[in-house]
Amino acid sequence: MRDEAGDAPPSIRTRGLRKVFRTGERTVEALRGVDLEIPEPCFHAVMGASGSGKSTLLHLLAGLDRADAGEIEVGGRRVDRMSEADLTLYRRRAVGVVFQAFNLLPTLTALENAAMPGVLDGRPRAECSERAALLLRELGLGDRFDHRPDALSGGEQQRVAIARALHFSPGVLFADEPTGNLDSASSERLFELLGGIAAERRMIVLVVTHEANAAVRCAAATILRDGAVAGGFTTEGLDADDLAARAAELARPAR
Ligand SMILES: Nc1ncnc2c1ncn2[C@@H]1O[C@H](COP(=O)(O)OP(=O)(O)OP(=O)(O)O)[C@@H](O)[C@H]1O
Numbered sequence: 676m677r678d679e680a681g682d683a684p685p686s687i688r689t690r691g692l693r694k695v696f697r698t699g700e701r702t703v704e705a706l707r708g709v710d711l712e713i714p715e716p717c718f719h720a721v722m723g724a725s726g727s728g729k730s731t732l733l734h735l736l737a738g739l740d741r742a743d744a745g746e747i748e749v750g751g752r753r754v755d756r757m758s759e760a761d762l763t764l765y766r767r768r769a770v771g772v773v774f775q776a777f778n779l780l781p782t783l784t785a786l787e788n789a790a791m792p793g794v795l796d797g798r799p800r801a802e803c804s805e806r807a808a809l810l811l812r813e814l815g816l817g818d819r820f821d822h823r824p825d826a827l828s829g830g831e832q833q834r835v836a837i838a839r840a841l842h843f844s845p846g847v848l849f850a851d852e853p854t855g856n857l858d859s860a861s862s863e864r865l866f867e868l869l870g871g872i873a874a875e876r877r878m879i880v881l882v883v884t885h886e887a888n889a890a891v892r893c894a895a896a897t898i899l900r901d902g903a904v905a906g907g908f909t910t911e912g913l914d915a916d917d918l919a920a921r922a923a924e925l926a927r928p929a930r
């Protein structure tokens with residue numbers, strides 16, 4: 676079951692995307708005209724120095740914040756033109772998001788956390804639990820339904836967050852440094868899992884990462900520099916060192 680926006684094959688396109696943050700006297704141009712095109716299902720990395728605008732870009736694509744200018748098209752729908760009501764449904768059903776900090780509700784079990792999007796959407800509880808149970812089993816958490824987040828490892832918590840994000844079978848999954856709180860072994864397993872999700876579910880999985888040895892598992896990488904796309908490349912034939920070198924070259928400040 677793919678909902679509304681998800682019916683179209685997943686794709687992402689932005690044109691001239693700009694975002695300015697104003698705090699007191701200070702103005703930060705976080706995005707200064709991002710042009711991005713991911714035309715089909717793909718496991719895709721976004722890299723770049725700290726402050727280059729990676730999280731800001733993901734937030735705009737996921738409908739968590741509004742751009743100041745530019746176009747965003749996801750699955751053929753213009754996200755930048757959506758009303759607040761449409762944007763709420765888009766966030767909930769058409770895309771999934773996972774963060775570095777997992778962001779699970781601490782008082783709820785794994786099953787209840789994974790069922791949450793359906794419950795918030797007003798669907799019958801039994802249906803939501805059934806869907807959550809199916810996803811948790813698929814993600815290898817069949818024996819963890821009743822565990823609260825503090826009784827789960829970091830890798831397990833992140834998989835619950837992924838189950839929650841996949842509740843409505845979105846066409847796109849955004850992950851912002853999803854392995855930032857994991858050790859390197861769990862980190863590798865999580866990237867393998869995300870790659871499998873992109874391939875098997877025919878999704879775009881767009882993942883922000885600083886780790887070249889994780890990013891090599893992606894099919895392609897886009898590098899941001901100073902709020903714009905500095906370039907991109909496919910990872911075919913690259914090892915982690917090659918990828919780190921190419922990313923660093925593109926991320927280097929222009930003179
Ligand atoms: N809510 C905000 N208010 C003010 N400035 C912000 C806000 N969010 C981000 N910024 C600024 O916008 C720029 C881009 O930030 P962003 O978080 O997108 O970077 P990033 O590439 O994700 O960095 P990191 O790798 O450290 O997570 C930075 O200069 C940051 O300080």
Ligand SMILES: [Mg+2]
Binds near residue numbers: 729730731851
């Ligand atoms: Mg960030």
